[in-house]
Amino acid sequence: MPVNVFSRQPDRKSFLIYAVLLFVIEVLIARYAPSGFIRGFVGDVLVVLLLFCMARSVVPVMNSKGHLINRLCHTPWLALAVLLFAFTIEFGQYWGLVDKLGLGGNRLARIVIGSHFDPLDLLAFFVGYLILIGIYWKRH
Template identity: 45%
Template sequence: MRFDKGYAALTGALLVTEILIALFVRDAIVRPYVGDALAVVLVYAGLRTVTRLGVLPAVALALLTAIVIEFGQYFHLLDHIGLSDNRWARIILGSGFDPQDFVAYAAGALSVVLAERYRRASRAAAGTRTVRSPSDSSSTI
């Protein structure tokens, strides 16, 4: 286990952004699609904050988490566990299944891969040395 301050800061900023979107944005683009894409990035950043998972395993786990939550919405999980009236549960886990959300989740995952690739290329061009753990598969992207 580890703690990465940079990913922690990103996780915090994304969490605040997601909460603000959920509470105050009522539109047809940002709330349903940008918010869902950012949710995958949020989970990814959280994973990278506290684990030594590489880019691809962490983004795959973040994407899988979003997909599992979406299927939880399809099967009305909040109703089954008695949290359908809990506002925070509805904000965090969502309340309605939408197959288009899978596209937003994929876009979030793709944006992570592209951002990490750009970050690695920028560091290489600047001559910045990065320290990688043996489990960091980010060198494969």
């Protein structure tokens, strides 16, 4: 069965494709975009979309009989869970989570978890959440 990436009811494979594309965009932004709006804000908006797509590609929303499962996996709830996760990581940066975990010398941990709290990141995450909710409501 072919993957229908642009269907109104995308499947897990479609979300995996979205996640890979968003990851590539994030890497390109991190690698080539100068500091400023694209790197500092758009990248953070996209990270919420990326996390959502990663979660949807791993967690099934319907069982083999086509019935909806686990309410948390429904788009609005999963989007909210991703937003709260992003907020948690950002506040972890405020409290020095990387250093408290003993990963301060690990470059990858400092990149993935981050080490500098920025309240503007919270706004960017919320914008990403609003995009997810907007797509959901437009679809339904």
